[in-house]
Amino acid sequence: MTGAWRTVIGLETHVQLGTHTKLFCGCANEFGAPPNANTCELCTGQPGSLPLLNERALRLAVRAALALDADVAARSTFDRKNYFYCDLPKGFQTTQYVAPYASGGGVALDDGSFVRLTRIHMEEDAGKAIHDRGDTTLVDLNRAGVPLIEIVTEPDLSNAEQAFEYLTKLKEVLVYAGVSDCDMEKGSLRCDVNVSVHREDEPLGTRVEIKNLNSFRNVRAAIEHEVERQTRALDDGTAIVQETRLFDVDANATRTMRVKEDEDDYRYFPEPDLPPALVTDEVLRVERAAIPELPTARRARYANELGLSEYDAGVLTAERATSDFFDAALRAADPGAAKLLANWTTNELLAATADPDVPGAALDELRVSPADLAALVALVERGEIHSAAARTVLRETLRSGRAPDDVVRELGLAQASDPAEIEAWCTAAIDADPRATEQVRAGNGKAIGALIGAVMKRSQGRANPEVVRSVLTRMLEVDA
């Protein structure tokens, strides 16, 4: 009897580094420029041009490796990968084949498993061939020479869900570390998948590579379909062919792109134009220091030390800007205010960034500073304003940028607890609503709510509702 089917998955992820300039020349590394605007003698492959390694790219690559717990080589070398294509101006891609700059490390998944990294290497991106403009192919070389790191995993993943989680966590780490925006829509993160299926007690199956995956969702879908295809074929006694397949989003299936025999022989050899890339201890120190607390650690801290829900911790860490804002507010606040701060951050502030009437489209662009939020929450905690008034204050601070304490003073929003003032509002409310007054006197306890609401309205929210209730109760001589 044969064992159950097992799936083995490895991922190769290309990540564009968020440098100002390209890997080997001074052209801008920028998405969305007019075609071929960001090109020079080197990235168009002119004769006589030579590459110079972008030190900033090397540093970001090092930071990425450190954030993923990989070992960084003090010395790594570049190689040429030779093939012909219209988007490859030099006829070769400069990459690291023999001696990559980093190896080891990995990403821990929530189920306790660990996805090990085989290697991380630096390379240059190719240009873009555009085939959908009539019968000619257009070439845009803006992307040619953009710095990439390729992160290669061991075949440690065993299902589509794990692949999805690995990519999500990988992206989180790289975005938090400021290495890349990892925006798949702009192509700054791209992923190839290697999938094979084998019987539990048998050797590994034939590997199929899937390309053209433009979202994490598609990675998951492609793996699910490919595993199903391979399993069905093997069940039917059909051998799996080693090949590269494309994921067709519309058909929701993979299809053959090229079989192994048709693959290029890349004729790798050491890049003679570039000396080895050297990483000093000083660079390691600086880049290690540039890595912030990573999202997994932040979520654990929020849950364990601050007592926030897993959900809140997730919302707060979904973007580094949110988490940084929250942490900064936390430092300016009482330790007990964490839950309130979290609520205000995730509810009011994130909504404000989406509100076109509020200036600022991101947390760090809002006119409310983390200290402002801490001050506002402190006012609520001390009972100086209640939450409805606090929302009014926040709206004003978001609009004008004035400090919450000043807004409270200027708008006179401090809660009124002076019995004489409250009595005056209560008298007016009783006179204005004899029906409710009668019902309260007749013993209908719920009717007092209408009177309290009326008082709150007259006080423009300043009256302390608890004081109002006790004053009304006394004035109408009913039992509280």
Add this chain to the structure above:
Amino acid sequence: MVPLALGSDTGGSVRQPAALCGVSGFKPTYGRISRHGLVAFGSSLDQVAPLARSVRDLATLTRALAGPDGRDATALDTTLGRTGDGDALDGLRVGVPREFFPDALDADVRAVVEHALDDLRARGAQLVDVTLPLVPAALSTYYVLAASEASSNLARFDGVRYGVRVAGDGSLASMMARTRTHGFGAEVKRRILLGTYALSSGYHDAWYGRAQAVRAALTANFARLFADTVDVLAGPTSPTPAFPLGERADPVAMYASDVLTVPASLAQLPALSVPCGFVERDARRLPVGMQLIGAHGADALVLDAGAAFQGATTHHRDAPCTKESAR
């Protein structure tokens, strides 16, 4: 016609014409002069190299060109150093590798160079017999490595962005293939094919890999000699004097003339060719060049030794004779 000229020397393309034409030519240490702007052939071998009537002029031009320009990552970070030591030959240890005098060496060339070596000794140099056992392997090593690099460097001439384009059958591959078939000459195609073969999977280790290993060992050979035994090495630049146009139709025979210049190219060493006399061929006086090779970075010493030799001899001022002028 001109006092100074520039060439590029990958395996001897400046030193050999200099030797055969009776002028001085200098291939500096690899990285001494920026390769930016130089059309790449064998990137780990290519060097910009000056030609002149005298070594003093070569030194002046080299000094003007040397030093990093911030556009070539392989540039040397050391300076050229002082030149102009008129007594450079005094006490100079000149190694004479026996491998620089192979059986195939023209007998007259051998005699002229041996005479020049005697002149060096007469000026205070101390001749030392040495051996560089890997020199006989240098030629094939060079042709594997240079062709490998060339096959990659010439890939950019694909008709996509600039230069000649020959229309294909509608596919990118056919446009590229036809463009390259049309645009490259027979010798370039031969070298591209040779290099592509040497780098192909299944052959890579036997050809490219082995050549890299020989190159490293040869470089170590040279380094050990310079560290322990000699200041410069001397020998002929070319195994024969100039040959009639079109005589060497066989590419292998043509490649063989590089046998004495490629060792310094592989080891990235400074190498100078100076006129050192003439041989008689068909009633013509044909110039012979002597090659002086220095340690990595020792460009100034090589130039000073060459200048001192020219200070003591007149070969560089003698014009070669054509049949007509000999009459």
